[in-house]
Amino acid sequence: MSSDFEANGRVVIIGGGPAGLAAGIALAQLGRRPIVISRIDQASRSRPKIGESLAPRAWPILQRLGIEHLIDDRRHLQSPGTLSSWGHAGLASEDFLFHANGLGWHLDRNRFETELREFAESIGIQAIESTKFRIERAESNGWNIGLESTGKTIFADILIDASGRSAAVAQYEGVRRKVYDRLAAWYAFLESPTPIEDARAMVEARPEGWWYSALLPGGRLVVALFCDPARLAGMNRSMEKWQDSLAETQWTRQRVADGRYQATEPPRVAAADSSILERIGGSNWVACGDAAACYDPLSSHGIATALASGMDAASAVHAALGGDLEPFERYVDRVSRSFSYYFSMRAEVYAQEKRWSDSPFWAARSRIDFEESTC
Ligand SMILES: Cc1cc2nc3c(=O)[nH]c(=O)nc-3n(C[C@H](O)[C@H](O)[C@H](O)COP(=O)(O)OP(=O)(O)OC[C@H]3O[C@@H](n4cnc5c(N)ncnc54)[C@H](O)[C@@H]3O)c2cc1C
Structure with a gap:
């Protein structure tokens, strides 16, 4: 300057x-x-x-x-914490309740x-x-x-x-x-006549990547798979493939089923590198x-x-x-x-998940080096 x-x-x-x-x-x-x-x-x-x-x-x-x-809660939805199945098959809960700055927001x-x-x-x-x-x-x-x-x-x-x-x-x-890392988000918005009440965000690691779901203001649920972009070739907008992948999850699938959620339009893809x-x-x-x-x-x-x-x-x-x-x-x-x-x-967090070190997604994440990047 x-x-x-x-x-x-x-x-x-x-x-x-x-x-x-x-x-x-x-x-x-x-x-x-x-x-x-x-x-x-x-x-x-x-x-x-x-x-x-x-x-x-x-x-x-x-x-x-x-x-x-x-x-405020007229506009947005308070998020009391997160649920995660990461590095283990169970679901761990972390509350924001004792966080110095209070709650998060969806x-x-x-x-x-x-x-x-x-x-x-x-x-x-x-x-x-x-x-x-x-x-x-x-x-x-x-x-x-x-x-x-x-x-x-x-x-x-x-x-x-x-x-x-x-x-x-x-x-x-x-x-x-x-x-440093070409991650893609494959996500859909789901609607339900009986939305869930649990406003905690949920993260679930899977061999192909990790799933994220969160309740949004108005009761919609956003559900996303974060994975290698190559995995999505030819199926970006396929609701059927997205539903098939979701069906292989444990906690995310259960959450969607508990709320009787249905997707109203095909999934979308966003870069999340x-x-x-x-x-x-x-x-x-x-x-x-x-x-x-x-x-x-x-x-x-x-x-x-x-x-x-x-x-x-x-x-x-x-x-x-x-x-x-x-x-x-x-x-x-x-x-x-x-x-x-x-x-x-980030490297430390990804390293906590050791269950699928042979899968292409997790193997690639363990190799990412800060000194090496592509432009
Ligand atoms: C799938 C996904 C999930 C995410 N989840 C979270 C989350 O849960 N929490 C979180 O904190 N962050 C999350 N993020 C990150 C968050 O969305 C971004 O970090 C944030 O939006 C960055 O804000 P920004 O203003 O820098 O850019 P943007 O929000 O991208 O805004 C850029 C603006 O520039 C405009 N623009 C674009 N190109 C041009 C151009 N050529 N000329 C002029 N204007 C232009 C756009 O229209 C837009 O208004 C997520 C990101 C992704 C991809």
Whole structure:
């Protein structure tokens, strides 16, 4: 990042997910007026988000952003803990009850993002949605963003890349992503006239990967298999194959049967890789959230980390615009160190499951080396 910016330089954030909106809110709290631009097309508008869990550790981050009022049990569902069959055939329970930050939450993800965006707008942030736009380096020391929907061009001194896994700005800059584990999520939403009441998330290890299920606000159940992407070749949208795989589980199948759940539409596939950009930022740009680094959903880190890194990237940009580059260097270093710490913790958790060390899924996870990655 260059140090020759005026203190009133314009910051544009690419991506209006948790990271981008948190960056916007934090910049507004520092007295700036950032613009948040999101690429929203018809497909992404109607695509249901998986319905993620917000870990208890997110609470202090929500408080720092002043958005804790957006999380309550009228909107989202309290999660009292987790059930796991991992490393053993039984089902172990871990309560959040004694966690310093209280309970976790199963989010209505679309509602969370809509309300976060409304909050951002209420404190003066301009949030723009566009189906298509073009990012280019400006002749001066900044960027031009051309919005196809209006034909307008917006100038930015600094871009914050919060565009999720697509990392649009990093990609424009030719920065590659180091991918350490190519995990895929094969998931479906199930409905029932008699939903279960147990709001604990459930994780069940199986030879082919691990299953996750969680009750969502409104009584739906999201059920996902996390596995090697190659396993899904040719059957992504097959309800029958998905049901067959589910039938081989023990605890997840029982949970679905207890609630008399039925899938209403074919399963979907989402990338859930663990990956990090080769460079977290550069001249006049910095990445945050999934654009910077993606975590295995097993960690339930994604949203809390996206919010925290959005906030941290905002402080670093604010300081850089005032001529102080040290916070920027510290931020970049922190993202890399957090990822390598996460990766070592992740290896320990996967190593606890020894029952199927010969199966391709678990054998591959025991071989993953932090020094080796594919781009
Ligand atoms: C299957 C699965 C399950 C998960 N479960 C959990 C969980 O239980 N708990 C948890 O905490 N995390 C979970 N995560 C991770 C979590 O979803 C992400 O970490 C989090 O959404 C990251 O937020 P973000 O703002 O960085 O990116 P995103 O939420 O991906 O937001 C990116 C934004 O940028 C926009 N955008 C994309 N491309 C462009 C572009 N080219 N230009 C402009 N805008 C663009 C998108 O429209 C979107 O608004 C899960 C992830 C997966 C895949």
